[in-house]
Amino acid sequence: MARIAQRFAELKKQGRRALIPYVTAGDPESWVTVPLMHALVKAGADILELGVPFSDPMADGPVIQRAAERALKHKVSLTQVLDMVREFRTGDAATPVILMGYLNPIEVMGYEAFAGRAAAAGVDGALTVDLPPEEAGELRQALRRHKLDAIFLLAPTSPPERIRRIAAAASGFIYYVSLRGVTGAAHLDVREVAAKLEEIRRHTDLPLGVGFGVSGPEAAAAVAAVADAVIVGSAIVRRMEESAAQPDKILTEVPRFLAQLRAAMDGTAPQMQASGASR
Amino acid sequence: MSAYDLPDQRGHFGPYGGIFVAETLMQPLAELRAAYERLRADPQFQEEFTEDLRLYVGRPSPLYPAKRLTANWGGARIYLKREDLNHTGAHKINNTIGQALLARHMGKRRVIAETGAGQHGVATATVAARFGLKCVVYMGSEDMRRQAINVYRMKLLGAEVVPVESGSKTLKDALNEAMRDWVTNVENTFYIIGTVAGPHPYPMLVRDFQSVIGREVRYQIMEFEGRLPDALVACVGGGSNAMGLFYPFLDDAEVALHGVEAAGEGVATGHHAATLCAGRPGVLHGNRTYLLETDDGQIIETHSISAGLDYPGVGPEHAFLKDSGRARYAAITDREALAAFHELTRIEGIMPALESAHALAYAAKLARELGKDKSIVVNLSGRGDKDIHTVAQLEGISF
């Protein structure tokens, strides 16, 4: 079974929700990313979402924009991001890794080359923010040939016929954008999210992840009550930014924050979680 | 040959165009498409638009036979399409009137826009004032510094100008920021894009609104030539003034179409904005088109003396016209454009925008190539008042 599906199946058996942290690859320094990925898994991450930096991140708020700028200052490329995943895989064969980014770097590499190289590096799925299913046919086929999941977004604005179509095109899980806005915005309405997830569930059996507005432990717990996965990006990246001048601190501070999210989601105290999460 | 009927239903011009945005914007774009399809076929909407162009913009703009310029260049007869005489001094207002009417019909009370030099921002702030709409304009902080007067003009017109500090702090970043605003405030906000770029249906509707330029040329040229011109020349930033001129002539194979990009300090130096001449296909700002990018697919900063041409992408329809061979694209350097600016000013008493000066500089070469029994229409997309500071600075004059 594909790693993402397997992870969700395990979690379901345990009655737990997936915690999916997002970090931008190469932020603030290239060497930070792989040790941070391992540390996040230790602190309770079930799946990792790795951002591929792009010069024009149209769907991202200021926090993730600045992360991409920090990474691009030392020219982190898609090829380097794939190298990071390969390195991560030498120490972790189980945790699924999803790449999240924009289409243009993949266009330049070529769909088939990207899918082949990503699969060889140990990537499990790709979410291309600016590629709706209408334009995604070719990339989806390339991903499928290499057994990678194509992850798509659904939004509060998605009408029923789009939900149906996207549910049919997606694999792995569906990423529900919890608000009208960019990443890191702060007006998450959990009741509205719950209602929309219920609607989406009528069209698919895929797990549903919720992201874009999960700002801290409280929001994570609230979302965990209604979704299969909680995706946290800007709140984590903001903490990376605070320690950008001392990257060493990131490796302790960011996992500590993740453990708080985990604990809030599982309804346990953070200390207990930290030991319980070392699978 | 069958008549030109692009884009297709999904906004494709061959492999270019389309819709490449995050899911949240798919439904708002579908609503915009539906509204535009309905209004496009509505005679009352078309009449409203035409009346505004006549009474507010001052259309039709003249087609001016530039006899002294023709004599000076010693080649084909040169006609200038005087978009510089429009209200606010450029072709941009044709489009902002059209989109503001669309916004009103869709019940949106707030409009947003991106701007580079400030021309589209001013044209948007102008129509917002006239229609009583709230207006927010995004502008790179670097551009705000370079174009302080236009920033003040927009403020006088009642618009809020928001500085954009991300990326290269220029036009492309302002466009990103406007998209982010739109995705957040989509319920009450209409995004007025300034050129034939962005996701479908923008390239199509901006082209349609601007194509009044070419439609007027078709009948105006008859008075002088009794037939269609041999060539059309227009500068290409995003490509809206060029598409507006070209579009009504696409099926007239005998009319050659020439788009002129900014070669900056020279295409070979890397400091330029010649997207079609030196770029390659990719995806940016909601559509597939030619881009200036690094080997890893990051968009690069461009350079041109004229802020309106300083953009690393280009409208997808131009990408299609280039590949199909229907239009040809060339690039003109800062220096050549500046010389053309002075030449037109001194010979005809018309001070062109630096953008339009690129088209003129290329037309001079083409006129000699074509010879005396041919005719060329050059789109004078805007007037040069906004550029006086830039020109003075280059000549070492400060006020």
Ligand SMILES: Cc1ncc(COP(=O)(O)O)c(C=O)c1O
């Ligand atoms: C006078 C003038 N001409 C041309 C342009 C370039 O835009 P486009 O290529 O969309 O006509 C601009 C843009 O600001 C402009 O102000």
